[in-house]
Amino acid sequence: MSLTAFLETNLLSDNQKRHFAEMMLRTLQAGQCQHDFAVSRQILSDMSFGADETDTILRFFIEHGGMCDCEIIYNLLTPD
Numbered sequence: 232m233s234l235t236a237f238l239e240t241n242l243l244s245d246n247q248k249r250h251f252a253e254m255m256l257r258t259l260q261a262g263q264c265q266h267d268f269a270v271s272r273q274i275l276s277d278m279s280f281g282a283d284e285t286d287t288i289l290r291f292f293i294e295h296g297g298m299c300d301c302e303i304i305y306n307l308l309t310p311d
Contacts, residue, residue, distance in 0.1 A: 255304045264301030
């Protein structure tokens, strides 16, 4: 996944994208990735996304190379 793909998706608003990325970075800096989507799921739940919406967003990340939380944030921080 590239930062560009994330910024261009309409699955989240611009404010939601910024909040998600900030929370992912803050959370993953505090601990180690468990190589799953636990952090992403929790953040999206805290942002009031339902299970179906969360699954759709996670599918987007998987389709763009984000196979776990740390890969998602790595891809968001890596320039295209």
